[in-house]
Amino acid sequence: MILAVDAGNSRIKWALHDRNAFVDEGRVALADLGLLERAWAHLPAVDTVVVANVAGEAVRAGLQKLFARWKAEPRWIAATAAQCGVVSRYDIPSQLGADRWAALIGARQQVSGPCLVVSAGTAMTVDALSAQGEFLGGIIVPGFALMHEALASNTAGLSSERGNFAAFPRNTRDAITSGAVQALCGAVERMRAAMVADRHGEPALLIGGGAAELVAQRLGRPVRIADKLVLEGLLQIAQERG
DSSP, X not given: OEEEEEEOSSEEEEEEEOSSSEEEEEEEETTOHHHHHHHXXXXXXXXXXXXXXXXXXXXXXXXXXXXXXXXXXXXXXXOOSEETTEEEOOSSGGGSOHHHHHHHHHHHHHOSSOEEEEEESSEEEEEEEOTTSEEEEXXXXXXXXXXXXXXXXXXXXXXXXXXXXXXXXOSHHHHHHHHHHHHHHHHHHHHHHHHHHTTOOOOEEEEESTTHHHHHHHHOSOOEEOTTHHHHHHHHHHHHHO
């Protein structure tokens, strides 16, 4: 059994794989490690644990205690120059977030041509992967909720409460929500245009994260919702290791 764990900025996602298919999965908020302990209490013996953690040392320490129920020593992954068919063009490959690296590896297993790997979470990342498996680079922008919160915190009289999307908003709440959605979609579109202009071809769009549907609905292009790319990439890393 392989346990893959994605500790992100706001939640922990996990999935159990029996080396044929995912057989169990779940997610909890970072503050709810107690719920995670109960969820894992019924799991069978795990012989491989692989983790992408971008949530900091406190979360790592909490997870380490939970992993102690199994004999397997957890593998805390970090980005490298090349792995599982993906080659990094990052200036310093090890500085790429472990979750972004795992998601690129997961995407490479699903798409043979060029693609954009979009994670629309607390922050939104848009990472470009060539048909040859080269990670060309990517961008990071505030996520949907962060944009709302930034306006509410730094501008008098504006609320972080969500409105409705409209092409031409006619009230402030809708204007903020629509602006956030348009900004996220615009970031994806700019990266898509950059790939085409740089002669990498038309990229497939793979989108995951809490705001994935929100972004996908407004892009006006074919989109694949891929919410387990990090976990699938972790699985590939674990299996490559043997």
